Amino acid sequence: MERPLTERIRPGETNWLADYQKAGGYEGLKAALKMTPREVQEVVKQSNLRGRGGAGFPTGLKWSFVPLGDDAPRPKYLIANGDEMEPGTFKDRLLLEGDPHQLIEGMIISAYAIQAEVGYIFLRWAYKKAEHVINKALAEAYQAGLLGKNILGSGFNFDLYLHTSAGRYICGEETALINSLEGKRANPRAKPPFPQTSGLFGKPSIVNNIETLCNVPHILHHGPDWYHSISHSVDGGTKIFGVSGKVKNPGLWELPLGVTLREVLEEKAGGMREGLKFKGLLPGGASTDFLTEQHLDIKLDYKGVEQAGSRLGTGTMIVLDDQTCVVGMVHNLEQFFAQESCGWCTPCRDGLPWTRNILWTIENGQGKMEDLEILEGMTKTLAPGNTFCALAPGAMEPLQSALKYFREDFERHIKEKRCPWRS
Amino acid sequence: MLTDKEIAEIEEHIKHYPRKQAAVIEALKVVQAHRGYVSDESVKDIADFLEMTPDEVDSVATFYNLIFRKPVGKHVILLCDSVSCWIMGYENVRDHLKKKLNIDLGQTTQDGEFTLLTIPCLGACDRAPAMMVDNDLHGNLTAEKIDEILEKYK
Numbered sequence: 132m133e134r135p136l137t138e139r140i141r142p143g144e145t146n147w148l149a150d151y152q153k154a155g156g157y158e159g160l161k162a163a164l165k166m167t168p169r170e171v172q173e174v175v176k177q178s179n180l181r182g183r184g185g186a187g188f189p190t191g192l193k194w195s196f197v198p199l200g201d202d203a204p205r206p207k208y209l210i211a212n213g214d215e216m217e218p219g220t221f222k223d224r225l226l227l228e229g230d231p232h233q234l235i236e237g238m239i240i241s242a243y244a245i246q247a248e249v250g251y252i253f254l255r256w257a258y259k260k261a262e263h264v265i266n267k268a269l270a271e272a273y274q275a276g277l278l279g280k281n282i283l284g285s286g287f288n289f290d291l292y293l294h295t296s297a298g299r300y301i302c303g304e305e306t307a308l309i310n311s312l313e314g315k316r317a318n319p320r321a322k323p324p325f326p327q328t329s330g331l332f333g334k335p336s337i338v339n340n341i342e343t344l345c346n347v348p349h350i351l352h353h354g355p356d357w358y359h360s361i362s363h364s365v366d367g368g369t370k371i372f373g374v375s376g377k378v379k380n381p382g383l384w385e386l387p388l389g390v391t392l393r394e395v396l397e398e399k400a401g402g403m404r405e406g407l408k409f410k411g412l413l414p415g416g417a418s419t420d421f422l423t424e425q426h427l428d429i430k431l432d433y434k435g436v437e438q439a440g441s442r443l444g445t446g447t448m449i450v451l452d453d454q455t456c457v458v459g460m461v462h463n464l465e466q467f468f469a470q471e472s473c474g475w476c477t478p479c480r481d482g483l484p485w486t487r488n489i490l491w492t493i494e495n496g497q498g499k500m501e502d503l504e505i506l507e508g509m510t511k512t513l514a515p516g517n518t519f520c521a522l523a524p525g526a527m528e529p530l531q532s533a534l535k536y537f538r539e540d541f542e543r544h545i546k547e548k549r550c551p552w553r554s
Numbered sequence: 555m556l557t558d559k560e561i562a563e564i565e566e567h568i569k570h571y572p573r574k575q576a577a578v579i580e581a582l583k584v585v586q587a588h589r590g591y592v593s594d595e596s597v598k599d600i601a602d603f604l605e606m607t608p609d610e611v612d613s614v615a616t617f618y619n620l621i622f623r624k625p626v627g628k629h630v631i632l633l634c635d636s637v638s639c640w641i642m643g644y645e646n647v648r649d650h651l652k653k654k655l656n657i658d659l660g661q662t663t664q665d666g667e668f669t670l671l672t673i674p675c676l677g678a679c680d681r682a683p684a685m686m687v688d689n690d691l692h693g694n695l696t697a698e699k700i701d702e703i704l705e706k707y708k
Contacts, residue, residue, distance in 0.1 A: 219638050257632070294570070297579050297619070297621050312576065314577060332573070332576075373679070375679035376642070417637055449637055449638055450641075460637060464637055
């Protein structure tokens, strides 16, 4: 079983409770309920599962900050982050539409590990099929005694609700998501306090990505050693990798962590379409740094991508070909970030539209060489630590790396006073 | 005035939260589902019902991309303008839609049938360019395909 997350999923179909249980579903939950919450946390720590939503924080460690015991504040909350709005990212949709009980089981186990009584699945508005699927699967789980009071006779109680958002990228940031769940504008919160001690409604809360939670049942069912054995890396497990852009075969593939970038791009995505050459890619969504030809043999795990100067991020790659304009592409990215900035802190609210406008000027042949210096400066002004949350620093990642690897393309726009890629 | 049906639906959502104000986004969506958009009067009605001020409700309503504070057409087209779709031909698709419907982005056709809006990444990047019409996702868009799709909604 080398593709634990996706091997049961058939295109366009959903595994309902009976299908899921027939394939070994909810065995991980049964195993977990025989352990103490701390023991479940320990198993997940040993597996070295790291967050699949972008930041890559070790999941077991994240859980360990939640107060346990009789004097812990209650209720505690577990939230699944299904606000998949990172441009170029489409992996959680597959898990949500195809195998809802894998997520639900992962959430019950994770809730047990932190002793949370209430859970929410925070789903983006646009995932209409997923909304329908999750609602039906939740009803099945309640009916089967897998949710609600005294789950499988264990004495553990957990209620799980679906919340569908009204659309805003910043909701993917965990403290903004928490504000959104409270019915507020989704502005991020200052940390500390961290959500693990004071999150949703001021109570201890954990926010985990959908793909992260979907790993949990398998780790509990088969153990951390097995989880390490299916990986080609010190990071445990598999990762859902995706490729979009002008490749022959765009799509998603669950592969061991530690496969090479070349393997995903050439063997799985089939390489570039006829007549096009590979120029670069964003390895894990819009807010990751470009990688180029020289990086094709790197290992796709957290450390491998970091050493190459980028981040694994969401693991869904956006490919740039030689006939697409990199200035236009980065302009498109910065337009997205400028629009989706929540406006809470000044560097992000003002810096991102400024960045976008300069890129638009360059793309339209009216840029000056000094503009490149302003852009360079912006990547430092909006660097981590200068803004309230990671949105603006993330927005600077594709820009700073584009200026590094494709500076010539920016300069050509300025010298030729036009976009050389537009006829 | 909120209708009995709207109130019943909002109350169903309130059950999921420890305080009723947390359900304000759902309340806005319930009203929008029934009326197409959220009017100033509806903002006041929701505020009364949830014991909030109208400004508090409106600050939430105007924050989220998919709460409409102005009337929209019978069908809403949400065209993805994010990076993968941009690479795969968003601009051509956008121009075709604008010409075909004879409106600009953010506008509604004269017959009130379609409103054309852009939306960040729809998570259909392997089927780019993509759009949603109401609740349906359509991918691998071309001019011909768009013409066929729009026919179905007329």
